[in-house]
Amino acid sequence: MGRKKGRDINGWLIVDKPAGVTSTAVVAKVRWALDAKKAGHAGTLDPDATGVLAVALGEATKTVPIVTNALKCYDFKVTWGAETSTDDASGEVVRTSELRPTAAAIEAALAGFTGEIMQVPPAFSAVKVDGERAYDLAREGVEMELAARPLWVDSLKLLETGEGWARLEMVCGKGGYVRSIARDLGRELGCLGHVAHLRRTWSGPFEAADGVEFARVDREAQDWLEAQLKPLETGLADLPMLRATPEGAIRIRNGNPGEVTTGADWGELVWVADAAGPVCIGRYQGGTVQPERVFNL
CATH class of the missing domain: 2.30.130.60 (Archaeosine Trna-guanine Transglycosylase; Chain: A, domain 4)
Known part of the structure; x- marks a missing residue:
C-alpha cells in the first residue's frame, strides 16, 4: 500500500470566499496549496455567496460536526417584486408583483421567521431527494415537493431598506437557507422576493474579518498560508x-x-x-x- 498523498497538517484555514466559486473548489484549492492529506469544510456556501468558509485540515476534520452545528450569521439583501427559480439573482424570474413593502410591514413580518420555524429548502439546493441532489433534478426540469424541515432562527433583523429592496441580518442554526427566508418573506408580504446578495459574516468561532482572501491561497507561499492556520481546538470553542x-x-x-x-x-x-x-x-x-x-x- 502506498502512502496517501500529502502532508499531515492539522488546523483550520478560514477563507473569505468570493462570489462565483463553489465551496468544494475552495477546499480543493486549499488542500492543493498546503499539500494536505485531508481537508473538508464546515458548512457549504452557495457559489454566489461570499464570506466565511472554514476549511478543516487533517485531524481538525473530526471537529467539523461541532462547527457545522454552531450558530452562523448572514448579512443579505432581498430584492422585492420578483420570485426566481433559484430564489436568488442567478435564476429565471418565475413570478412578479407590483407591490412593495414598507419598513414597518417588513419589521412586523420578521417575528414569524424567528425561533423554531419550518423551512422548505430551495429547489436548487444540495438536499437529497431519493438519493439525488435537488439541484440536479431541478436542472433536468423535474417537478418536486421538498419536505419542510425545522430550523432554529436565533434572530432576524432589518438593517436598512431602499427602493425595492431590504438588507437583513440572520443568525441561525444548522441547515438554514437564506434564499428560503427571502422567498417566504416575499410571499408573506405579498410582494415576492429573492436574494440579491449574501455574505456569511461569522460561523461558530470563525469570522470573515479573520479570513484569508481566496486569491491569496493561490498566490502566497506555503509557509505563509501555514502561518495563517488556527489550531484544531479553535473549532471546539462551543x-x-x-x-x-x-x-x-x-x-x-x-x-x-x-x-x-x-x-x-x-x-x-x-x-x-x-x-x-x-x-x-x-x-x-x-x-x-x-x-x-x-x-x-
Whole structure:
C-alpha cells in the first residue's frame, strides 16, 4: 500500500470566499496549496455567496460536526417584486408583483421567521431527494415537493431598506437557507422576493474579518498560508474543555474511557486535553470521559 498523498497538517484555514466559486473548489484549492492529506469544510456556501468558509485540515476534520452545528450569521439583501427559480439573482424570474413593502410591514413580518420555524429548502439546493441532489433534478426540469424541515432562527433583523429592496441580518442554526427566508418573506408580504446578495459574516468561532482572501491561497507561499492556520481546538470553542490525567489520556488515546481532573454535566459532549494538546471529543460520565473521536496528533 502506498502512502496517501500529502502532508499531515492539522488546523483550520478560514477563507473569505468570493462570489462565483463553489465551496468544494475552495477546499480543493486549499488542500492543493498546503499539500494536505485531508481537508473538508464546515458548512457549504452557495457559489454566489461570499464570506466565511472554514476549511478543516487533517485531524481538525473530526471537529467539523461541532462547527457545522454552531450558530452562523448572514448579512443579505432581498430584492422585492420578483420570485426566481433559484430564489436568488442567478435564476429565471418565475413570478412578479407590483407591490412593495414598507419598513414597518417588513419589521412586523420578521417575528414569524424567528425561533423554531419550518423551512422548505430551495429547489436548487444540495438536499437529497431519493438519493439525488435537488439541484440536479431541478436542472433536468423535474417537478418536486421538498419536505419542510425545522430550523432554529436565533434572530432576524432589518438593517436598512431602499427602493425595492431590504438588507437583513440572520443568525441561525444548522441547515438554514437564506434564499428560503427571502422567498417566504416575499410571499408573506405579498410582494415576492429573492436574494440579491449574501455574505456569511461569522460561523461558530470563525469570522470573515479573520479570513484569508481566496486569491491569496493561490498566490502566497506555503509557509505563509501555514502561518495563517488556527489550531484544531479553535473549532471546539462551543464545548467545555476538561483535563485528562496522564493515565486517563493514555486510556482515551486507546479508545477507552479515561479519567479527567475536571467535571461537566453527566452525558455532556466535551473535549479533553492534556499537556500535549487535544486528546478527544467525548461524553462526560462522572469522573471519566468516553471518547467518540480521538485525535491522532
